[in-house]
Amino acid sequence: MDRRSFLRALGKGFVGASGIFLCPSGVAWGKSGFDYALEGQNLISAKRFAEARDVLKEAVRLDPKSDWAHGLLGRACYGLGQRAEAVSAFREAVRLNPNDTYSRMMIEIITQKPIDRLDKPVKPLTPLEKAAKAEEEAMLGQLRSDGGLAYQVKRVVIDAGHGGFDPGAVGPTGLKEKDVVLDLAQRVNQKISAAGTIKSFLTRTGDYYIPLSDRTVIANQYQADLFVSIHINANENRNAHGCETYYCSEKASSNEAARVADFENAVLKYDEPFKKTPGYINVEEILFNFEQRLYWEESGNFAGTFQDHFEQVLPFKSRGVHSANFFVLRRAKMPSILLETGFISNHDEEAKLKEAAFREEIAVAVVKGLIHGRA
Amino acid sequence: MDVHDLVFQGADYHYKGQLDEAVAKFQAAVKLDPKNEYARNQLGILYAKKERFNEAFGEFQKVVNIDGRNTYALLWLGILSLKQGDLDQGFEKFHRIVEIDPSNADAYYFLGAIYNFRHNTVKGMEYLKKARDADSDEPDTHYRLAQAFHNLDMTQNALLEYERTLALKSSHTKAINGIGWIYYNRGDQDAAITEWKKTLKVNSKDRDAIFNLAKAYNDSAWEAMERGERRKAVSYWKKTVGVDPKNKAALSYLKKYEAP
Numbered sequence: 001m002d003r004r005s006f007l008r009a010l011g012k013g014f015v016g017a018s019g020i021f022l023c024p025s026g027v028a029w030g031k032s033g034f035d036y037a038l039e040g041q042n043l044i045s046a047k048r049f050a051e052a053r054d055v056l057k058e059a060v061r062l063d064p065k066s067d068w069a070h071g072l073l074g075r076a077c078y079g080l081g082q083r084a085e086a087v088s089a090f091r092e093a094v095r096l097n098p099n100d101t102y103s104r105m106m107i108e109i110i111t112q113k114p115i116d117r118l119d120k121p122v123k124p125l126t127p128l129e130k131a132a133k134a135e136e137e138a139m140l141g142q143l144r145s146d147g148g149l150a151y152q153v154k155r156v157v158i159d160a161g162h163g164g165f166d167p168g169a170v171g172p173t174g175l176k177e178k179d180v181v182l183d184l185a186q187r188v189n190q191k192i193s194a195a196g197t198i199k200s201f202l203t204r205t206g207d208y209y210i211p212l213s214d215r216t217v218i219a220n221q222y223q224a225d226l227f228v229s230i231h232i233n234a235n236e237n238r239n240a241h242g243c244e245t246y247y248c249s250e251k252a253s254s255n256e257a258a259r260v261a262d263f264e265n266a267v268l269k270y271d272e273p274f275k276k277t278p279g280y281i282n283v284e285e286i287l288f289n290f291e292q293r294l295y296w297e298e299s300g301n302f303a304g305t306f307q308d309h310f311e312q313v314l315p316f317k318s319r320g321v322h323s324a325n326f327f328v329l330r331r332a333k334m335p336s337i338l339l340e341t342g343f344i345s346n347h348d349e350e351a352k353l354k355e356a357a358f359r360e361e362i363a364v365a366v367v368k369g370l371i372h373g374r375a
Numbered sequence: 376m377d378v379h380d381l382v383f384q385g386a387d388y389h390y391k392g393q394l395d396e397a398v399a400k401f402q403a404a405v406k407l408d409p410k411n412e413y414a415r416n417q418l419g420i421l422y423a424k425k426e427r428f429n430e431a432f433g434e435f436q437k438v439v440n441i442d443g444r445n446t447y448a449l450l451w452l453g454i455l456s457l458k459q460g461d462l463d464q465g466f467e468k469f470h471r472i473v474e475i476d477p478s479n480a481d482a483y484y485f486l487g488a489i490y491n492f493r494h495n496t497v498k499g500m501e502y503l504k505k506a507r508d509a510d511s512d513e514p515d516t517h518y519r520l521a522q523a524f525h526n527l528d529m530t531q532n533a534l535l536e537y538e539r540t541l542a543l544k545s546s547h548t549k550a551i552n553g554i555g556w557i558y559y560n561r562g563d564q565d566a567a568i569t570e571w572k573k574t575l576k577v578n579s580k581d582r583d584a585i586f587n588l589a590k591a592y593n594d595s596a597w598e599a600m601e602r603g604e605r606r607k608a609v610s611y612w613k614k615t616v617g618v619d620p621k622n623k624a625a626l627s628y629l630k631k632y633e634a635p
């Protein structure tokens with residue numbers, strides 16, 4: 001019987017004015033969970049905690065749904081210095097009655113500092129647990145970690161921009177961005193795979209169109225550590241030339257970058273993964289924002305490294321690193337960068353981009369950026 | 376009024392969501408008993424809930440100054456450090472906790488999460504397993520552990536932990552989506568699609584599930600086209616548009632191939 005039931009019983013006159021429990025006619029007499037709980041309460045008042053604990057254990061055995069008895073058991077255990085047992089009993093009390101302020105407060109007070117852990121019952125393994133255990137035993141010996149906090153890249157997704165009906169930018173003599181970037185992506189993929197230390201995946205392997213959303217989905221599909229999207233720039237001004245690298249960040253690095261991002265984001269709505277609730281701290285939201293900030297920071301680091309290698313390897317002018325809040329890059333659950341490897345609208349650069357040897361140089365620069373940018 | 380009564384009343388107000396009243400009670404309690412760690416921790420949490428993060432930080436720091444073994448205050452100092460974007464401070468606090476209390480599930484959880492964020496999933500897995508073994512009742516511990524296993528291609532373990540996540544919280548859409556990818560990467564597209572549809576039953580606007588389904592249907596459409604089955608491909612692109620009406624690829628290919 002819990003406290004509320006006890007009060008109801010009082011209302012029905014089952015308890016005499018003296019506090020003696022009156023057994024209604026027709027009910028067999030025996031010591032109930034309630035009786036033990038009441039006895040335990042009296043023993044706690046007398047600070048006879050060991051005896052209280054024993055009778056309260058009997059109380060919860062007879063009446064496992066009594067939050068009152070569980071709460072008392074918590075108090076008896078706490079009095080005995082058995083903090084882990086006390087927390088366990090208080091937790092059960094709160095589970096049965098979430099409005100039990102005292103038990104809830106006691107859990108918080110006790111767990112401010114370390115407590116011993118109680119042994120948990122061992123259950124037989126399910127078939128999936130057995131398979132998981134076998135897999136773990138087979139895999140653990142092969143796994144190595146340097147233990148550091150430096151960002152690790154073991155899988156990379158290489159994205160060839162555009163494709164299919166979307167040619168991307170087209171050069172003065174008809175060279176299409178989609179064809180150049182596919183060739184570049186395949187060269188990069190082949191080199192990374194040959195090196196063997198990083199797994200590489202392509203978003204597309206042929207001339208077909210993949211929507212922007214699918215590209216980051218593919219990166220998420222493979223649990224990639226880095227997403228590299230390869231593009232070729234274009235400008236109405238045919239003199240514009242050089243290579244540059246973009247990454248996603250909270251603030252745009254320039255008005256031009258902000259304008260580009262605003263334009264791209266205009267048709268899309270942002271996700272709201274966490275709805276704000278006043279008076280509530282969402283720890284997962286804190287972690288989500290922290291994770292995103294880390295990825296953006298890391299994207300900036302990678303962007304810098306890639307751009308450095310372009311400067312060293314390519315005969316193109318470096319236009320530097322830019323950042324803005326790109327929706328498409330935001331959706332990737334990993335650092336992500338966008339490379340603009342020259343201007344297809346520029347006669348000289350278009351001519352260079354046609355050359356297989358030059359594409360090979362770009363692919364080498366990308367791979368070097370990747371190798372040097374990783375931990 | 377006795378400090379114990381103030382603390383009890385403060386806790387009661389706090390649980391009922393009456394934050395201002397709770398703050399007043401705990402402030403009165405710490406005036407009477409400046410070394411009351413529980414009252415100060417409660418003040419810290421209450422200030423954080425009211426987005427007064429500097430004051431929250433100050434209260435937790437005072438608790439740690441009173442007793443450096445107060446792992447609750449250390450934990451919140453770590454969490455608030457992450458909120459400020461300070462990885463090193465957060466990491467240091469969580470590490471200090473596990474030195475004090477080698478079975479602190481929360482600290483292991485945050486350490487595991489941090490390693491996962493750095494994509495050092497071997498370390499992430501190590502710490503998240505400790506978190507799981509210390510307290511197996513937190514769905515997000517199982518979910519993040521599943522992510523670490525998934526990244527390491529330990530798909531049986533990933534599947535097990537995703538399922539444990541869902542056993543504790545059936546509406547955990549990220550876990551459902553994760554299971555979908557395991558099936559998809561094993562070549563079982565139908566099972567994957569079933570999972571992502573489950574997500575949409577929980578949240579019809581889940582963009583991950585929408586985009587995952589769109590990609591799966593688009594892939595199937597292209598496979599059908601490669602086999603020369605144009606009508607089948609068209610039916611897949613229609614499915615894409617059904618979940619993602621603005622999907623540029625499906626819309627364009629439908630326009631091109633749907634005509635008789």
